[in-house]
Amino acid sequence: MRVFFVLAALALAITVKGQDRDRIELTYTRQLDMHLPDSSLLELKKMYDKATLQKDPLTMGTSLQHMGNICYYLGNYPQALDFHLRADKIFRDLERKDLLAGNLNDMGILYYYNRQIPLAGKQYEEALAIYHQMHNDEGLADTYGRIGHLYEKQHQYDSAFYFQRLALQQYSRISKKEGIAKIYENMGSIYEDLQKFDSARYYYEHSYDLYEQSGEKVAIIEVLNNLGDISRKTGHYNEGLLETRKALILAVKANNLYGKGAAYHDIGKTYNLLNEKDSAYYYLELSRRATIDIYSAENNRQTAFLSVLFDMDKKNDEIVDLQHARDINIIIAISTIIVILLLLVLGWVIISRQRLKIRNAVTLALQNQQIHEAQQALMQTALENKQLQENKLVQDLEVKGKELTSHTLHVIQKNQLLEDLRNRLELMVKDDKRDQKKQIQQLIQQINLNFNYDEYWTGFREIFEQVHQEFFAKLKERRDDLSYNDLRLAALIKLNLDSKDMATLLAISPDSLRVSKYRLKKKLLLEEGESLTSFINSL
Template structure:
């Protein structure tokens, strides 16, 4: 919104407003929202005075721990600095306010502050940063359901795209803003969006659409009694009429804007309307009138410049005084902190010296006692360690004896299993021979029964239970024997493994043949084949090789 300069005739009224607001600050009335609204009006007319009041509000809020009031005052100080063109100072105020609103988790104030920073970045030609802040603010407004805030952000994003000449995106966001303002029945917001749409259509040289939008905007501004915005829209309508060759109606609109500007003493719009009148008369070839109004425009522009210069001078003086006062406060605080640090340091040093003396005295007295206790402890530890070492040595000896006993027991078990196998096989062999002799006789009644007995005995030679017990006992005595055997070959049958096991326990060939249930000739063949599988060279003894594994 355009800043309205104060009328010279209203100086006393403005001064009265200033005094009333100052009284409000001093009395610390609870209605902070109304107070800040009054300060916004004062900031448009007298930014230096408003800045001083806001500074006092901020200092008091900091003392009273009113964080939100402190944040809002910082935000308004930033807005005043922005309106005066001091962007760096404005950004500093905004960032401090942003930190406070974030700590208080006030999403609406945080979003509003981001929107203001976005506008600042936009006018500082940092459109990307502005767009990022707009998007963050929009997300926060959607979270809180703030339709007014959403509509403002939609309009700001649309304006951003307009200045980038991305008109499709600009139309999209402006229509979103228009729809949202219509939902909440905000006439002023709707009027502003129609004004924005008129500006976009004007950039696209679609003057009929632009004229329609400006007319709707003007109608809504008049319903809202917004004279300043109405004057600006009337000037825009005059521009459209002039651009479409309707010079006389355009001059009428510019003259109407000129009249309204005189009534409100709006120097900005006076300069703009006179400039437009000068252009209109120039197009009509009425050079005297054109010259007259262009000179008036130059005069009003100089007045605007002079007034702004005075305001800037006063504002800069206020900023300088504020910075100077802040520096003085910081200096005094630093001196106070330094004195406190020195005092605390002196007290600390004295206390430390006393404590050090006491500690030194106590340590000297306790040192002998500690050394005696330490010596006793070391002696006790040594004796305990010595006892543990002796106990561990005895335990190891007991473990070794236990292992030897277990090994002897397993060897005896293995020998017993082997003897049992030999005895069983010898008995079976004897029975088989006897039965075979009986079968050779001619007694037919006994022949069939004897054959069945021989068959059963033959089957008993292959009974696996004794071999399983033998294998378990063997593996317990000769651990990892079969793992070493597999390093030489993996092509061994169960019969080969049994033969190797019997050779390992030093049985003679007759006992081995009896246990395996084969003849001596078959045993020689089996030993020969085993030598080949184990890759034993000629001349090397098979039993010696197996014993070495």
């Protein structure tokens, strides 16, 4: 019947093309896992190889994940972890978070059985984060339950209860009876560990009811055995016998070796507590035989599984050898063709290059001659333009210099005239003619105001900056807080005027001029023996 089921599944898969066929193959292979794990593994390996050739990473990753689950079922944890790790990389590359989260939960179980508890917790935490991001209630519930189970095995019961209750909330939200039943069973187990048997019975009974509604026969057997344990531990031996015998009947019908072995063992322990030694011995002997049958079945299954793994490895090695041989032949053929083509191309290139060299030599000589002539012409034109520009600049400077000199002389003459008038008027004021005194004082005041008139200084500065470009900028780089009068004094020193003319232009006395020069020298931070005139002329 099993062989027929396998053939029927494969026949259906062959009628479907492409990736859809791979999905159907994978679905039917999952149904074979618990019955024919070795056959399932072979079929999954074929699917993986085909997906590799077709460059279908999704089917590759799913096949690897399921092969890992089969190896876990058969107890080969290292091989299972290898398959899951390879699937993990594919799912991450594809950014398939839904598949990645499920694979992380599978890896968490493997790390737990390998006694790598921190790594198991890390896988669950990452899966939990993904399910939160995707708002996947069922995934959250499953992961919460796994984390709670992990805490239970570490005897951290408060944390175990916390996560089991979170799982129960999620399963209740989506009304998944099988999930709720599993969480009830987990909570019953925690209470049993804490020896709170009434609470444990309460949750086991609720779990039993939900499993019965869902038709979960294997889970029902486990729960009945747990209820029998609770009755035995609380001294209700007859009630415990009834519950365990009920589990035994179901295990026999389902041919569940584990369920039968556990039931025989529990019945034997109960009869021993009832001091019925013959019955206790009888059932304990049945338990021992069941254990031997389990070990025998496991050994047969492991042998078949290892044989499949060996065949897979052998076939992989053969495929790799054939692939290497084929690759070598292809490389040799391609290399030969490339060498021949290169020789032909090389011969053609050598002949073409000889022809081109002659043509290029002539062309290059003509081009060099033309370039040389053009460069000579451009250089001559550039020199002429530069000479014209220099001449124009010299003429402009001469004109500006004349304007500056004329402007300066005009200001000097004006100020000299005003100074002469002021002196004469001061003499008139000293005269005894009192009636003219007031008018003359007004004229003197008007003349003094004329000394401070800035119109001439503005025009002077514009012309000065055209002749002595960047003078004021350089001066301010030395000291940026120079006053208006400091700048005028520096400009007059730059023109090499004598002290008398500078005093006249600034409308101050020679003594005041010396003081202004001394203050300017201090502001410019000049040394005691350093000349102010030399410094300004150097700018």
